[in-house]
Amino acid sequence: MSDNPLDNKSKAWSALFSEPMSELVQRYTASVGFDQRLWRADIDGSLAHARMLAAQQIIGPNDLADIERGMAQIVSDIESGAFEWKLELEDVHLNIEARLTQLVGDAGKRLHTGRSRNDQVATDVRLWLRGEIDQLAPLLVGMQRALVDVAAAHTETVMPGFTHLQVAQPVSFAHHLLAYVEMFARDGERLADARKRVNRMPLGAAALAGTSYPLDREAVAHALGFDGVCFNSLDAVSDRDFALEFSAFASICMVHVSRLAEELVLWMSQNFGFIDLADRYCTGSSIMPQKRNPDVAELARGKSGRVVGHLMGLITLMKGQPLTYNKDNQEDKEPLFDTVDTVRDTLRIMAEMVAGIQVKADAMERAALKGYATATDLADYLVKKGLPFRDAHEAVAHAVKVAIQQGVDLSQLPLSTLQGFHASIGPDVFEVLSLRGSLNARNVLGGTAPAQVRAQIARHRARLA
Numbered sequence: 199m200s201d202n203p204l205d206n207k208s209k210a211w212s213a214l215f216s217e218p219m220s221e222l223v224q225r226y227t228a229s230v231g232f233d234q235r236l237w238r239a240d241i242d243g244s245l246a247h248a249r250m251l252a253a254q255q256i257i258g259p260n261d262l263a264d265i266e267r268g269m270a271q272i273v274s275d276i277e278s279g280a281f282e283w284k285l286e287l288e289d290v291h292l293n294i295e296a297r298l299t300q301l302v303g304d305a306g307k308r309l310h311t312g313r314s315r316n317d318q319v320a321t322d323v324r325l326w327l328r329g330e331i332d333q334l335a336p337l338l339v340g341m342q343r344a345l346v347d348v349a350a351a352h353t354e355t356v357m358p359g360f361t362h363l364q365v366a367q368p369v370s371f372a373h374h375l376l377a378y379v380e381m382f383a384r385d386g387e388r389l390a391d392a393r394k395r396v397n398r399m400p401l402g403a404a405a406l407a408g409t410s411y412p413l414d415r416e417a418v419a420h421a422l423g424f425d426g427v428c429f430n431s432l433d434a435v436s437d438r439d440f441a442l443e444f445s446a447f448a449s450i451c452m453v454h455v456s457r458l459a460e461e462l463v464l465w466m467s468q469n470f471g472f473i474d475l476a477d478r479y480c481t482g483s484s485i486m487p488q489k490r491n492p493d494v495a496e497l498a499r500g501k502s503g504r505v506v507g508h509l510m511g512l513i514t515l516m517k518g519q520p521l522t523y524n525k526d527n528q529e530d531k532e533p534l535f536d537t538v539d540t541v542r543d544t545l546r547i548m549a550e551m552v553a554g555i556q557v558k559a560d561a562m563e564r565a566a567l568k569g570y571a572t573a574t575d576l577a578d579y580l581v582k583k584g585l586p587f588r589d590a591h592e593a594v595a596h597a598v599k600v601a602i603q604q605g606v607d608l609s610q611l612p613l614s615t616l617q618g619f620h621a622s623i624g625p626d627v628f629e630v631l632s633l634r635g636s637l638n639a640r641n642v643l644g645g646t647a648p649a650q651v652r653a654q655i656a657r658h659r660a661r662l663a
């Protein structure tokens with residue numbers, strides 16, 4: 199057995215302990231099964247710490263050289279799969295440190311000078327999460343680009359806009375899709391904003407109070423690409439609000455995904471028939487030969503549940519923890535990892551699926567003609583002829599009632615009938631009652647008129663370029 203105390207951890211932590219952990223307690227407290235995912239961040243953090251220790255003459259140049267050599271070996275072993283992760287060494291930090299000491303001896307034991315696993319793990323999670331954020335940001339851009347590209351082909355495709363899932367007013371399919379572009383754009387802003395607070399370095403806080411060694415924290419922060427250090431050592435080791443913020447971003451983003459997925463499912467159903475999704479995103483039924491089910495969209499909707507669940511888990515994890523570090527915090531990792539994986543895969547697959555959507559413009563238009571979607575336009579027409587809006591609203595309600603009784607659209611009522619609702623109605627009313635007339639009329643900034651929607655597409659394209 200080596201003289202490395204970490205090798206004997208299964209027996210006891212130190213001379214202070216008189217009995218080893220039971221197998222159950224070891225399994226219960228260990229995190230190496232999942233936190234080994236942090237290994238690269240852990241090694242990057244250790245190397246930056248060691249280089250600073252050497253620069254500050256806290257360890258010697260030979261120690262640093264040994265540590266660098268040992269870590270290079272560990273990196274290649276982990277990458278090749280040869281590294282042996284040991285449950286009895288509890289977590290990623292102790293596994294790597296123990297192996298380093300095994301490889302290089304005393305230098306390995308000096309690495310932990312002026313450091314604790316408390317500031318180490320907080321630093322690792324932040325480094326890792328920053329890397330993941332930087333991979334998620336372009337996926338959000340990809341999602342927006344896919345939506346904008348489909349929208350660009352459909353500024354003149356009319357569909358019913360809904361409120362209460364009842365036909366309300368005609369909108370263009372492009373306008374509808376651009377609503378989601380706005381949502382994902384805000385998600386991108388939230389992610390970028392959360393990154394600022396993720397990218398602060400806890401290292402140097404040590405266990406909780408700082409350390410008596412003359413560390414140069416700013417230098418380590420700079421070497422690791424942090425925007426700065428955490429200025430309170432107690433806060434540095436104990437809070438995980440950066441993870442909560444990320445998780446909140448992820449939840450909101452997944453709720454947006456879920457709403458879009460829900461619409462894809464609805465639109466693909468026989469009752470809407472607005473779109474078709476490519477076969478590669480659908481599955482069949484084992485019993486009903488006619489079925490093509492939008493499984494990918496349904497799963498994207500369903501997976502929002504676990505991401506929101508993780509936010510609840512993380513926020514509850516923090517509630518009631520006294521300062522500073524508590525082992526509770528070890529529970530931050532699995533939800534965070536799963537959140538990142540879920541959001542990443544979901545954004546990718548949704549962007550692909552949206553890009554390949556098949557739009558059935560005729561069906562959309564037929565649906566828009568069904569629900570008296572241009573009734574508001576008739577009311578607006580009467581207002582322009584001098585009627586107060588409330589009176590116009592009432593007159594149109596009578597017109598809709600008659601149209602329903604006759605089973606026709608407003609635009610199919612003869613002029614003479616329409617004039618019965620108000621004498622000021624003239625032959626120009628039929629343009630107003632058309633879907634395209636209705637669309638073109640909403641030529642206000644942010645409205646559905648094709649000219650406005652094209653301007654928004656140009657703005658998004660410039661922004662996403």
Ligand code: ARG
Pocket residue numbers: 229233289315316319523525527528529
């Ligand atoms: N595995 C631990 C975690 O994830 C590392 C920090 C342990 N610190 C301690 N004092 N037990 O939080």
